[in-house]
Amino acid sequence: KAIEFNPDNSVKGFRLTGADGKPGPLVEADVYVSAMPVDIMKLMCPDPWRQMPFFSQLSELEGIPVINVHLWFDRKLTAPDSLVFSRSPLLSVYADMSSACKEYYSEERSMLELVFAPCSVAAGADRNWIAASDEDIVEATLKELERLFPLEIAADGSMAKLRKFAVVKTPRSVYAAIPGRNKFRPSQETPVGNFVLAGDYTSQKFLGSMEGAVLSGKLAAEVIADRAAGHPTQGVKAVHPSVASAESVVAA
Template identity: 60%
Template sequence: MSLACKEYYDPNRSMLELVFAPAEEWIGRSDTEIIEATMLELAKLFPDEIAADQSKAKILKYHVVKTPRSVYKTVPNCEPCRPLQRSPIEGFYLAGDYTKQKYLASMEGAVLSGKFCAQSIVQDSKMLSRRSQESLQSEAPVASQL
């Protein structure tokens, strides 16, 4: 973020962006409850860097955004249901965080999916171009037939 927005740059500080999903149990809670629970969880995950009492880490600014149904619920065995970027329909492609890629519903997943989609289009365009050239060559009259 500090590369895109210079006013966020501070070599002595860090910035976190977190997503809770699924968030049914959190959507009705206050921002303060969400921040407190987040800090407790971060303290468990990073005990040397973040302490629940905020003696090692302080929140200087936060903003909680609640967007119901903004990401799909990840449940066991749903991965096989995610479609590939190259669909079974020739010339029809899919891109989005819901497609098959290594991330869940996120901007990173959408970007990676777009990259995979573009790669599929480029690969297929080369194959279709070759097929078209071969078709034209096979339909061209041979000089001896003229």
């Protein structure tokens, strides 16, 4: 629910939310790690931290919307047993989970999971798909699938029949990797002595991705282990001068 802090700005504890939605217990520890997405971290940032360029640079990183579409068909499609990068402008990647994933395995019926993106005008889509109805999103997906599976799927349902569907909208997903963002990605080590960041948006060699998330966790653990062992750390990544100078203009 909140990051509570001491007068010296170090973390006092993480306040949890009680089952009734009211403030719950305060969790206290030697070191605190945030693995929250960047947009949530911005919201949870204690007010005094917002004045620090290290945390205010997070405003340069913003999650993009993504939609995940799940389609259950009445027959097996001839889709490869792997994740496929699609040539459709609306469907970035998809997989036939009935082949690629043990939990959905079936020799009779396909279950496609598709990433519907870009889905906002800012990200390059023709409309704001996040605001569209699930039915409109499925209809647009089937039109694209008609082109990808011309012998098996027709948008009018005359070939493979759709048994059921699910649409999952994520309004803030990975940070938008538009040009110039990398310099604003914060190090795992922060200026707050007992607070460390993890998450795909933090500074490491991968973009926002599963690999980036895992590597960021390892780097966060390294900061904590090095400090505990009294070893030198990599240090806090310098904040780009444009953040600091923008702040001094606001302050003036």
